[in-house]
Amino acid sequence: MSSRSFTGLKPLTRPRLYEQVAEQITGWIGENGLKPGDRLPPERELATRLGVSRATVSQALVALEVIGVVAVRHGDGAVLTETRSSTKIIDAIRAHATxxxxxxxxxxxxxxxxxxxxxxxxxxxxxxxxxxxxxxxxxxxxxxxxxxxxxxxxxxxxxxxxxxxxxxxxxxxxxxxxxxxxxxxxxxxxxxxxxxxxxxxxxxxxxxxxxxxxxxxxxxxxxxxxxxxxxxx
The missing domain is CATH 1.20.120.530 (GntR ligand-binding domain-like)
Structure with missing residues (x-):
């Protein structure tokens, strides 16, 4: 049996569903060339397109709002405030949770x-x-x-x-x-x-x-x- 240390190995983290949804939304924003000030589709429409519950979409949007990517305004829905890469967004969401x-x-x-x-x-x-x-x-x-x-x-x-x-x-x-x-x-x-x-x-x-x-x-x-x-x- 090898005597090598396994100190550098860490358990893999399974992405939470709302993280996956946030990543999908971020990818869609980039593919469609949205700019700050543009409005995202309504939660109900996003939920239908992604095949997830509206509650999961809502949680993903909250996560994006917390890290400053979108602003959720009463009557306007989610409005893009800045653009970032999907990797940076997921890292920021996980840092917030931690x-x-x-x-x-x-x-x-x-x-x-x-x-x-x-x-x-x-x-x-x-x-x-x-x-x-x-x-x-x-x-x-x-x-x-x-x-x-x-x-x-x-x-x-x-x-x-x-x-x-x-x-x-x-x-x-x-x-x-x-x-x-x-x-x-x-x-x-x-x-x-x-x-x-x-x-x-x-x-x-x-x-x-x-x-x-x-x-x-x-x-x-x-x-x-x-x-x-x-x-x-």
Whole structure:
């Protein structure tokens, strides 16, 4: 028997179905010469052509949106924002999937503490900004959107209300990574309304100046938004 080391050999990774769909869509974009600003076919049409479920196409489009290849706009569908090779796209999608659990851990640690501090330190103006973000998210969801901008404004308002310059800088450092998880989560069926409900619970605890309840509500919220199809796969 050979005594050679097998350290350099790694198990082969089987492509997930949504990765294959993303690769097919990317190939179709290149073959048809689409440019940034061009609209992709509707999800239903892509699902029919590719012979997969609409849910799988939706997951593939979310993956492409997370890495910045498409933008999904309410009423417009998926719009191409940049072009890349299929290999680079799949590498970026897998890198996102790999780092997502660590991003969620960081969010839980930082944002739970920020919520507690906001409950202790918030001013009336801070509370008004938190409520305004909730209103913005609710309006977008009522109009059929996902509430991404309102969600971002809400968490930014809590960070500001905590009045911690160091924690604020730490949040800024991972803001792009958090945006990945935000898009991923708010694209799950029914998630925007569930997220809005969780936001209101956090806001109520901050309004009541209850640090423990605020931290617990934020922890529960981050746990909820971390339940995404990508990680369940």
């Amino acid at each position: 780092r997502m659990p660590e991003i969620i851990e960081a969010r839980d640690a930082l944002e739970s503490k920020l919520a507690a501090l906001a409950a202790q330190r918030r001013s009336d103006d801070d509370m008004a900004r938190i409520d305004a973000a909730l209103d913005e998210m609710a309006r977008d969801i009522e109009d059929g959107g996902r509430g991404v901008e309102g969600d971002e404004l809400f968490h930014a308002a809590i960070t500001a209300a905590a009045h911690s310059s160091l924690l604020s800088r730490m949040m800024a450092e991972i803001s792009d990574l958090i945006l990945e998880t935000r898009i991923e989560s708010l694209s799950q069926p029914g998630r925007p309304r569930d997220s809005l409900k969780a936001h209101r619970k956090i806001a109520d605890a901050i309004r009541a100046k209850d640090p423990r309840a605020a931290a617990e509500a934020m922890h529960d919220h981050v746990e909820m938004v971390s339940d995404v199809a990508l990680l369940r796969d």
